[in-house]
Amino acid sequence: MRFAESAVNSLLRPAPWLSVYALALLGADADAQIVNGPICEWSPAAVTGGRGPGLIVGADMLLPDGHRPDYGVHIRFNGGIGAVADFEAVRDAYPEAAVLDCRGRAVASPGFVNAHEHAAFSYAFPDPNLNPGYAHRDEWRLGLAGKVQLPSPQPHYYDPGDPESTAILVAVELRHLLGGATAIAGTGGVPGVIRNINRHVREGDPALYDAEADVSTFPFSVRVVEDLADECAGGPAHRFPPPDGELAFMAYVPHVGEGRRSSCAARAEVARYLQRVQRRDRRHSLVHGVAADREDYAAMRELDVTLVWSPRSNLALYGQTVDIAGAVEQGVRVALSTDWSPSGSFNMREEVSCARQVAELADAALPGEALWRMATVNGAYALGLEDRFGAIEPGLRADLMLVRYAGGDAYEAVLTATDEDILATWIDGRPVLLSGLLDGALSERNCVALEGVAPTVCGVFDAFGLSEERFGDYLEGIVPLNNPGGQASCGLAAGR
Template structure:
């Protein structure tokens, strides 16, 4: 699929805080004083910070030293140079990076931390992903039309009200901001789907309205209803042995420069309607050079995976949501055996995981239940580079490479599997999250070392939130008050279960 120029990312709206620019340009040669009056922040046992040298107004950037997770593998004692324009400038040996950029600020966490690309959550419904699961949620639905519409004698699960960003509505901004911070704390730096707030996590969706240019940094053609709003009803005669139903042609033109990412086959393998969706879609993908992905695909089988592999169709997998609604999920063994590219995603909070690290836990459990070995590195790839690939953005996101966007997650690591560290970090193990080189979360005392006093503490989470609440005219108190009844930023105890109820035939 043709790729867009890396430099045209729509990221101009992300501005580094003034204090960060000062630190990176060497104007701030000393850390700011703390509230207690000390001239130095508390000692940090994980990272040493060296401000940038003075360079007469130039901004030489920041070098982060750590064990770095690269597409070709993990590399200890590496350095990643972050440019002030939001991109990665260089990746390589730490000493070589220091020599190449001698005036850059340095955050040296070698031997104590892992630096990973942020997770790319390839499928979400941000406008609705603040809500807890419905009390009537159960895994006995055969097709998504049953829970959506209450057909075939099944209990309807009405969606929660959707929240869409309005610059004058602080409550809506707070609810959407909490949703995004929940995902950022869980390791994600990008989510695909309609909704969200501008300037925090990287939102990805097709540009349809003027306001979308500010909200969505990058584009993918995400489609919830690729065939119709009532597929089961439309296919009732066909599934009873009658003539094949002809869906109306897609209303939108084929866009070969943009990945197509629709819901397909969201129902059990015993669902005729779900199987018919899969068959139609896999016929369509054979006639275009466009990047195609397939969201959910619960009704897919080994024969489908062979076609998906042949035509490079990525599978966007949300195991928790699949199990919570249908009691089964994809044939993960068959998909892996056929070499299908798999990307993990959370779907939405009413039935899916509350963040990507929780989705990884569910994927691990599913794999273990069916006897599939799922190494941490494989799960990490499903959460990073494969997510970017499913969205057609693998030349800009999902990896630590020169020229890619500086979407990075730094977590504590003093031994063991570095991929596990990235996949399982608790909030107290998160040292920092950068999106477009802008720090969104920083642990104490890194926030005071890098930014002075710009970061705000929120109840129940260890890292501090940097330059975000102020942008929406929110205080910590008002943010928490607006979110008293929404999914917490750092508590996954009320998410849907991850367990099989209907083993695949």
């Protein structure tokens, strides 16, 4: 049976509880669920007497070592990635699995790993006073140097008894999911929507933060310009407090050098951080690093420090961002991140677009494949979690996106996909976004169509007791799910 996409999209399905592991069994007994659409051929799983057959997806595939046409990935019933090989070989190896064969019409990629995002604040539009005239982060945070202070938005934290905060956080995470991310690192969020990464500190954190990285924002102090005032006036080098050595088992991903290269404090932060990194006692990343220069990049490459780059947020606040041509020439590993909505990108695709503009202006060679690596495997590496997700690789979790593909550069198809191009997004093997075309085959009958959003959203709303109407009521005045129009400028149009 053929499903018309628009008709299926508009259906709101009932939501009986089914195990997330049952996804591949759903089609087993119903011909009506066969989707022989123009893009994918669906074959339900064989009845296996209790064994979990999993799901094979056939498509062009973006693997760590390159683009592979006509490949297959076996998403195991436990949410992990099993075999990754030529499609026919995977199908022969797992004859009982369900098969979604989209070869030649779709490309499969790991979901983007957004290595730095303050989810608790990332519902808010840029402040009307936002301007690129700041030399250091402390100037807009604290109103130093006679600059206008930008008030911090009220953070929202997950509380099952607070439907407004829950709805706002669900909206933040759905916005990132629609933009291709399957993981975000930073404080705040809700359990069960996107994959959240942060250090476990409070009871309840293990349920929210699926994996740990130490993203404590400021490594030195919250008033670092003041702390460094003597040193920057020619005095003795400031001594920062020692790092917390007990956390060496997780990656350290702090803000460092967030200011112009002309800022003494921002430069000193980079120097101090790179001193600290020389201990080589843990995975280190460096968020922003606008003040870093080519010598610093060489040290970062040597010390295996990943630069977490948020060009839009940098340009919106400082009128300057990383010397990307220098970073590329020095061979630094770079990961992309959105930072937060008050100054950063709407989602990872918008960040990619801004990064591309910056690179073009700087004459830096950043082809689609390089940008894709920054948005996937490098993000996971920045967090020390590359053995968990960020690539289509046996043994990793199945955090995948499948988007329409009409030939040409498959990396570009992933980087520039629109809502309408999204066929499916899985986290831990669980479908969270589905095109109406595939809803009947792959969903657990728990997908909801939202106004203005092309793919249906699966398994999210029931968990929070939110109806679509109630959800919509809470979203007035916050950054919407589907319109990047209110984001900060990438800064280049004005010639900065």
